[in-house]
Amino acid sequence: MSLLQVHQLKKAYVAPDGGTHVVVDVPEFSLAAQAQVALSGESGSGKTTFLNLIAGILAPDSGSIKLNGQELAGLSESARDRVRATSIGYIFQTFNLLQGYTALENVLLGMSFGPGADREFARALLKRVGLEAKLNHLPRQLSTGQQQRVAVARALANRPQLVLADEPTGNLDHANARDALTLIREACRENGAALLLVSHDRDVLGKFETVQELAKLNRAAMQPVS
């Protein structure tokens, strides 16, 4: 059985001229438990919106999103927050670390809204990503690569079933990007989480056994404003 099942998923925005801009129109998509899949997509292909719909940050206009059999599309915002807090990890291109919080506090926050803060597990995660000596450093005291590693640890902090990664290497140089990608994949595997990663970087996509083109998956990709 698939961990994630998407069916007839649609999301549109109202454009400034009043017209409707369909961003996501995905008839079918599924992801098996513990699988690692990359979605390739250029800017404007709706990849961030697609991930935000799966994460429950956005509500779809229509369609179905099932995570481990639970329908997310019809849930209230609060219920979607709950699912995200307990079952989904999210890695952003811009890391989105909270600047006033230390590395350890950022990771602790990743679990606080879900299973509850587990300081030992947070330390273990940061040790796993090689930041054992930087627990109490603020993001601005860390290098770009180190910040991304904190973001990886935070995404795994709530022991998620699914990790979403949106261009996770987009802000890293080549060497850091390679290391970060390896770390994300290994960490997800070790923690039993499935990984759905979107990127337009051919080097990144080349590391995945399964790559799907969002342009083919999403009928709305690159459609003009109607």
Added chain:
Amino acid sequence: MTLPLIVAKSLRQHLLSTVVTALSLALAGGLLMAVWVVKTQANAAFTKQNAGFDAVLGARSAKLQLVLNAIFHLEASPGNLPWSDYQDIASNSAVALALPIAVGDNYHGYRLVGTSTNLFAVEHAPGRKYRVAEGEPFLPGYMEAVLGSFAAQQLRLKVGDKFHPYHGLNFDEKQMHEEEYVVTGILEPSNTPADRVIWIPLEGVQHMKGHDAKTATEISAVLVKLKNPIAGRGLELMYNKQGNRLTFAWPIAQVVSELFGKIAWFDRVLALVAWLVAGVATGSVLASIYNSMNERRRDIAILRALGARAHTIFCAVVLECAAIAALGMVAAFAVYLAITTVAAGVIRAETGVVIEPLAWQPVFAIVPVTMIGLSALAGIIPAAKAYRTNVAENLVPVS
């Protein structure tokens, strides 16, 4: 654990605005508490204050003027009365003790009050008489003085020192009398207006050179201690209703309460101003947090992306406003102490009445709870804005 952490981090991230807003609340809270305490304590202290006497007999005048002059040593004397009036009331069967006083001179602004040695027999509080702590009482007919403790401290006079009195109730260096008085004693503190008086024998004021010779047998007032306080009703009837030459001010507390009745409007204006200041300070919490919402949007979006519910963010903002107010209220006690210490010093110096800023008052709970509550209430507006933050828009650019 999470909410306090989010609030503490936010307070620290916006440290300058937190401190400035907390200080404005501290000023408002301190001012409110100070106004309230000074008002209620001064009211209570003045109305309870009778310096050990039940009534005052003096020349025909307003009772309040008579009491202010004879008990609190404020205001001018309304006039003199002959010695025979003192003898009459002193021999009245209802009177336990009558103390004649004569005023008209000062030393550097502190009043000289001529009286008899009966002063030292008066209980100004249960079991506590006007006791000479240093030296000894003055002797009738001699140019000797016993100083109230506050007057001695302020004038830096000690036993054995000599001084020349000045004519009038207000200090004028050109009005120095020739007579030289010697300090024979200093009273122990009584926390009554007597502390700021220079007590001398009655004859000293009556026969001071330069005083009108016709007044040499007159006195300014008689302080009366009754055997039974209710007996004052009969004396009041006799002097105030049946006679028209003298005024019998009784009971003293009721006379003083008239004063507070007359200035009640001022109290209300002061309280209104203080509450307005509190309102403005509470508004500053709202403005401070609301204006920072733009820079907080990204943090809020990140917290939401991590699974924080919208109502958690709402509560965090409200709690932050309450926390700023709580910090302000801690500082408010410092402001309160500063204001009341100065006010207590001024009141003591001007009236001899002691107020105690550290004595427990319900306002110490009412003001902080109200200010924290109002600030939390004000926080609802920015909290509602935070609640509605669009997560996707503020998280990352939509591709």
